Amino acid sequence: MGGGTEPILRIEHLTKVYEGGTRALSDVSFEVARGEFLIIIGLSGSGKSTLLRCINRLIEPTSGKVFFDGREVTGASQQELREIRRKIGMIFQQFNLVKRAPVVTNVLTGRLGYLPPAWSLGNYFPGSLAQGAMANLERVGIPEKAFVRADTLSGGQQQRVGIARALMQEPQLILADEPVASLDPATSHSVLRYVEELNKKDGITVLCCLHFLSLARRYGTRILAMKAGQIVYDGLPHEIDDARFKAIYGEDAVEVEIR
Amino acid sequence: MAVKELSRPQPAGSWQPTVWYRSWKFYLGALALLVVYGYGWRVTQIRLGELVRGAHLIAPFVVALASPDVMTRDQHVQAAASPFYFGGETPPPAASGGGARLMLSRVTGGIGDRVTVIGEGFVPDRRGTLWWENQIGQRQQLGSFTTDAKGRFSLAFTTPEVQGTHNTVSAEVVTGTGPLRASPTLLIVLDRMVETIFLALMGTTMGVILAVPLSFLGAKNLTANLPGGAIVYGATRAFFNIARSIEALVLAIVFTVWVGLGPFAGVLALGVHSIASLGKLYSEAIESIDAGPIEAITATGASALQVVRYAVVPQIVPQFIAFTIYRWDINVRFSTVIGFVGGGGIGFVLQQYINLLQWRQAATALWMIAIVVAILDYASAVVRERIV
Numbered sequence: 029m030g031g032g033t034e035p036i037l038r039i040e041h042l043t044k045v046y047e048g049g050t051r052a053l054s055d056v057s058f059e060v061a062r063g064e065f066l067i068i069i070g071l072s073g074s075g076k077s078t079l080l081r082c083i084n085r086l087i088e089p090t091s092g093k094v095f096f097d098g099r100e101v102t103g104a105s106q107q108e109l110r111e112i113r114r115k116i117g118m119i120f121q122q123f124n125l126v127k128r129a130p131v132v133t134n135v136l137t138g139r140l141g142y143l144p145p146a147w148s149l150g151n152y153f154p155g156s157l158a159q160g161a162m163a164n165l166e167r168v169g170i171p172e173k174a175f176v177r178a179d180t181l182s183g184g185q186q187q188r189v190g191i192a193r194a195l196m197q198e199p200q201l202i203l204a205d206e207p208v209a210s211l212d213p214a215t216s217h218s219v220l221r222y223v224e225e226l227n228k229k230d231g232i233t234v235l236c237c238l239h240f241l242s243l244a245r246r247y248g249t250r251i252l253a254m255k256a257g258q259i260v261y262d263g264l265p266h267e268i269d270d271a272r273f274k275a276i277y278g279e280d281a282v283e284v285e286i287r
Numbered sequence: 288m289a290v291k292e293l294s295r296p297q298p299a300g301s302w303q304p305t306v307w308y309r310s311w312k313f314y315l316g317a318l319a320l321l322v323v324y325g326y327g328w329r330v331t332q333i334r335l336g337e338l339v340r341g342a343h344l345i346a347p348f349v350v351a352l353a354s355p356d357v358m359t360r361d362q363h364v365q366a367a368a369s370p371f372y373f374g375g376e377t378p379p380p381a382a383s384g385g386g387a388r389l390m391l392s393r394v395t396g397g398i399g400d401r402v403t404v405i406g407e408g409f410v411p412d413r414r415g416t417l418w419w420e421n422q423i424g425q426r427q428q429l430g431s432f433t434t435d436a437k438g439r440f441s442l443a444f445t446t447p448e449v450q451g452t453h454n455t456v457s458a459e460v461v462t463g464t465g466p467l468r469a470s471p472t473l474l475i476v477l478d479r480m481v482e483t484i485f486l487a488l489m490g491t492t493m494g495v496i497l498a499v500p501l502s503f504l505g506a507k508n509l510t511a512n513l514p515g516g517a518i519v520y521g522a523t524r525a526f527f528n529i530a531r532s533i534e535a536l537v538l539a540i541v542f543t544v545w546v547g548l549g550p551f552a553g554v555l556a557l558g559v560h561s562i563a564s565l566g567k568l569y570s571e572a573i574e575s576i577d578a579g580p581i582e583a584i585t586a587t588g589a590s591a592l593q594v595v596r597y598a599v600v601p602q603i604v605p606q607f608i609a610f611t612i613y614r615w616d617i618n619v620r621f622s623t624v625i626g627f628v629g630g631g632g633i634g635f636v637l638q639q640y641i642n643l644l645q646w647r648q649a650a651t652a653l654w655m656i657a658i659v660v661a662i663l664d665y666a667s668a669v670v671r672e673r674i675v
Contacts, residue, residue, distance in 0.1 A: 084586055114588030124579035126601045137597045141588025148596040190583075197587055 114141030117194025138196030351646035361465030422451030494561020502569030550631025
């Protein structure tokens with residue numbers, strides 16, 4: 029399966045209503061072609077994070093369908109879901125590393141989906157994986173940090189560990205949930221450049237939530253804008269003009285540049 | 288953006304707070320308190336006078352606390368004896384041994400006779416004791432003496448009223464003392480203290496082994512996604528709360544009935560109580576972990592077991608260790624009293640010493656408890672600080 033013109037991700041009428049009645053997503057449909065760097069923008073609470081988590085079912089959608097690489101995610105059994113998830117890397121705003129564990133262990137956990145669960149009881153990883161983890165740490169430029177505790181690293185370094193962890197999965201798709209929202213502007217660019225490299229060199233499709241339109245314009249090949257759980261814009265980065273910006277962010281919004 | 292007015296509008300009427308001594312509520316409250324404490328004083332039978340009147344009863348214990356039975360010396364004793372018979376029968380001549388001998392002014396007589404004893408050949412310039420020993424070997428002291436420069440002494444005594452006719456007068460002089468060594472009491476107390484510490488260790492271990500798996504079932508964030516998770520969570524928490532509400536001392540009594548007197552009953556009592564206490568603490572530690580790593584590792588396609596191993600366990604290990612050491616610390620303290628109800632350990636001998644009014648021995652046990660608990664308290668604080 030897969031390959032060719034089949035989109036890597038197809039989302040059909042996705043709706044998520046939380047317990048208590050909050051409607052985070054309502055009837056969202058779109059497709060993502062292979063190799064895209066798709067950026068999702070929108071205000072806090074517009075449903076960006078929920079959308080990303082519904083794709084790999086960290087959050088169970090209320091209705092609608094998600095297809096990844098031709099397989100239906102939404103109807104998958106637990107075993108199938110694990111197989112799908114391991115092809116979808118994810119990086120997070122708060123990095124979500126195990127703080128007390130060494131960096132290399134954090135990177136290795138990216139491979140857990142491929143390993144027999146019993147191995148984890150003995151904390152066993154094959155030697156070839158350890159080499160792979162080191163190679164990925166080198167790729168994100170912090171091989172010397174492999175054996176220090178994850179929480180001793182700076183924010184930017186921790187996010188690079190997060191990227192290395194996602195790389196261990198050999199993913200076809202990376203979901204990035206505001207990966208630079210906790211970082212300063214310079215570090216933000218450095219982290220996003222690593223993501224861009226994965227997109228361009230390795231051909232990994234990227235779905236990335238961002239706050240700053242300037243970053244979205246700089247890195248995205250396509251932009252989705254969300255508002256109140258719906259897609260209000262789907263197009264090319266440079267086409268977002270002042271009128272569209274106000275439609276997405278509200279009349280009072282002023283665009284802040286981040287360089 | 289305009290700054291929001293935070294101060295609230297004043298209420299319409301000009302309300303004045305009542306001064307406390309003008310408020311009838313104050314007097315009502317004071318009266319209620321008076322009644323409560325008055326009744327409490329009565330039902331708990333507080334009689335402060337007893338503290339003074341009973342002081343002489345506890346005084347020996349206070350004195351004993353300052354001189355616990357800890358060390359002892361072997362004494363070398365030089366002894367000589369001479370028989371004294373009631374009723375006119377002439378005894379055999381006294382056997383002299385070790386150079387010392389006793390000569391009595393008379394060797395037969397009746398109760399209440401005055402007898403003079405002369406001793407020779409003793410170590411000079413030492414204090415000694417004169418004993419009266421009856422036919423069945425019961426001893427009573429007749430007096431004490433000090434030998435002169437030639438090792439002689441002379442003492443007069445009145446023959447005491449005893450059963451039997453064949454008596455012996457003996458003199459003992461302490462000629463020297465051996466090196467200081469631990470007293471038998473100290474050895475017994477040490478032995479029981481070791482038993483106490485291991486009682487606490489076994490009880491804590493039993494608690495940990497069962498509390499760890501249960502605590503995962505008692506953590507809301509882990510059970511929430513399981514089928515029937517709410518029921519499992521509720522049942523586990525209910526067990527923790529019920530088991531915790533039963534004092535370990537009560538459990539110890541129950542277990543002594545079940546498995547008999549001794550440390551095993553104590554281990555079971557501490558174990559069951561520890562399961563509940565540790566389980567609750569562990570569950571709360573699991574509930575307070577950062578959900579981020581769980582989310583991240585789940586997203587890699589890891590199984591539930593792998594998520595627990597790599598996202599949950601690393602976060603809870605330090606807290607689990609800290610709680611366990613803390614619990615062991617509590618259990619050592621508690622196992623000192625569990626012996627009072629027959630659960631083994633140092634409390635068992637402490638209770639015996641107190642019941643037999645052996646205050647110096649009781650003091651030894653109390654000091655032992657105080658020192659060991661203080662050391663463990665300090666050690667556990669240091670370890671917990673290092674880990675967390």
